[in-house]
Amino acid sequence: MSLRELRRRIGHLAIVGFDGHTVSPELREICREFDLGGVIYFARNVAEPGQVKDLSREVAALQRPNGASSSNSWPLWISVDQEGGRVARLKRPFTEWPPMKTLGQADDLSLTRKFAAALADELVAVGINLDYTPVLDIHTNPKNPVIGDRAFSEKAEDVAAHGVAMIETLQAAGVAACGKHFPGHGDTSTDSHLELPLVEHPPDRIDAIEMVPFRAAVAAKVAFIMTAHVLVPSLDAERPATLSPVVVNGWLKEKLGYQGIVLSDDLGMKAISATLGLGEAMIQSLIAGCDAALLCNEPAAAQVAALEDVIRAVESGRIPVKRIEDALGRQERVKMDFFGKDRKRRDVPMSRIGCAEHQDISEAMAEWR
Numbered sequence: 001m002s003l004r005e006l007r008r009r010i011g012h013l014a015i016v017g018f019d020g021h022t023v024s025p026e027l028r029e030i031c032r033e034f035d036l037g038g039v040i041y042f043a044r045n046v047a048e049p050g051q052v053k054d055l056s057r058e059v060a061a062l063q064r065p066n067g068a069s070s071s072n073s074w075p076l077w078i079s080v081d082q083e084g085g086r087v088a089r090l091k092r093p094f095t096e097w098p099p100m101k102t103l104g105q106a107d108d109l110s111l112t113r114k115f116a117a118a119l120a121d122e123l124v125a126v127g128i129n130l131d132y133t134p135v136l137d138i139h140t141n142p143k144n145p146v147i148g149d150r151a152f153s154e155k156a157e158d159v160a161a162h163g164v165a166m167i168e169t170l171q172a173a174g175v176a177a178c179g180k181h182f183p184g185h186g187d188t189s190t191d192s193h194l195e196l197p198l199v200e201h202p203p204d205r206i207d208a209i210e211m212v213p214f215r216a217a218v219a220a221k222v223a224f225i226m227t228a229h230v231l232v233p234s235l236d237a238e239r240p241a242t243l244s245p246v247v248v249n250g251w252l253k254e255k256l257g258y259q260g261i262v263l264s265d266d267l268g269m270k271a272i273s274a275t276l277g278l279g280e281a282m283i284q285s286l287i288a289g290c291d292a293a294l295l296c297n298e299p300a301a302a303q304v305a306a307l308e309d310v311i312r313a314v315e316s317g318r319i320p321v322k323r324i325e326d327a328l329g330r331q332e333r334v335k336m337d338f339f340g341k342d343r344k345r346r347d348v349p350m351s352r353i354g355c356a357e358h359q360d361i362s363e364a365m366a367e368w369r
Contacts, residue, residue, distance in 0.1 A: 010311050010324070012037040012331055013286065015077055015263070016303050017296040021047050023058040026300030031062040034307060037292055037331065038077025038130065043089050049126055049353050052090070056127025074332065075339045077176070079130035082123065084115075084365075085149055094122055095358040100135060102368040103162055104152035111364060112165040118358040120173035125348040129338065130176040132226065134166040136213035137186035146193070147186050156212035163213050164220045171223065174346045176338055179217040181228035181265060182252055183241055184210030192229040192271035196240060199232045206232070215256055223334050224261045225252065227290060229271035240271060242285050249289035261330050262289060266296040267306075278302055279309025286310065286319055291327035 011034025018027045018039065030036060039059055046052055056078050063075055080089050085099025095118065103112045123131055138159050139151035152162040167177040183206060188197035201210070217225065227242040235251065236244040242264045252258050267273065267281040276284070282293045295303045313319045337343070352358070 006314060006321075006324070007033075007311055008035045009328055010307055010314070011035045012074070012328055013282075013292050013310065013324075014303065014307060015040055015079060015292060015294050016300075017042060017298075018300070019044055021045060021051050022055060023062065024300075028062065030300055030304060033304070035074070036062070036076060038079055040294065040296055041078070041080045041089055041128070042296070043091075046089060046091070049093060049350055052126040052128075053350070060127065074335050075129075077130045078128050079132065080123070080128050081132045082119065082128075083133045083135060083150060084119075087150060090122070090126075093354040095119075095354050095362055097362055098365040098369060099149035100152050100162070101139070101149035102365040104158055105368040106365065107158065109161060109165045111361070112162045113169045114361050115365060116166045116169035117173060118352075118361050120170050120175045121348050121352045122354075122358070123175050124173065124346050125350050125352055129174065130178065130224070131170060132178045132180060132224075133170075134163045134177065134179060135181075136160075136163050136179045136217060137181060137184055138210065138213065139186055140209075141187045144186065144188055145190065146188070151186055156209050160213040160216035164216050167217060167220045167222045171221075171338075174338065174343070176223035176334070178224035178226050178263065179214060179222045180226035181230075182214055182225050182262075183228065183230075183232060183235070183247055184214075185228045185230055186210070188230060192265070193269050194271075195274070196271040197230045199230050200234075201232070202234045206235070211251075211256070214252070218256050218258045218260075222260060223338070224263050225258060226263045226265055226294075227285075229265055229269055239284075239288070242267075242272065242290065243281070243288050245288045247288070248285075253289055259330070259333075261291045261334050264290045264293040266294040268295065268297050279306040282306045282310055283313045283319060286313075286323060286327065291330050 015038040018024045059078050081087050084097030135150045137147045137151050138156050139154050152159045170177045190197040229240050229242050231240050236246045241247040264285045272281050
């Protein structure tokens, strides 16, 4: 891989946030310099459905034309955190969904599939192709401030069953799913947005409980798995899971045999950023085995600087070129699955957003609050 090609392709390792209801000049500048992996929408990017659809068209147009490298033609991931309940960036007139706890309590996989199909319709209608769901954490700690009712259940087997129903339905409808947060954020008592949570379980307990939903997701060929910014001393006493080769490469890729894309949670969260700068965090996450990083809330200059730091780390040999090639290869395989010639693009009318059928599904879920 030439230095010029390396520089362009390193951008595929980042999914970035940006400001505004249209593509910002800063985002355009990043895409002129790098072949970006994708973008993530937040409330700051959303006004109403028509605007979101227009924004997605703008983002898709940032894809570089075909060139010497086949990677130049990879579409961008256009992503969002749309779980339902507390975590939903798309508000009314999009359907407002109850939290996932309701599906676990209903324990009706047909209802879970109906919800996932309706959710996919509303995302596809506005051009979103990646959703950071399902939550595969198990709600084993009632004092957990960040997971709680975002989890399907307190039982590993139920989380696995509903998670697989979500993954299979979303991905069949053309929306890549992302299981989170590996190796499990359910039994923590602090919020990784604010500090580094601790998971104090031995390896055999983690293998027998926390891994159950992730094994099922791997078997279901989930497109993405997101890492957790948690410290699990029994696995790695020094590094948070996102930055730990033992956790990411050893457990997720080797032990569980995961072949998809491993994505870091936002590297700007305090659990990471309190001790590491953005570039160093991205370097360590890639060395650990992550294949892409979320850079959600930093200014464009900081996002570019982080990518430049990664380039220097590859040039110096700190990050092996083979590690970058593996990450890029995984992304190419997944993007081919979702955007290749054999995949027929779905056109979903805007009338599906907030429609009566979806409201009925939401009400059926809400009965189980």
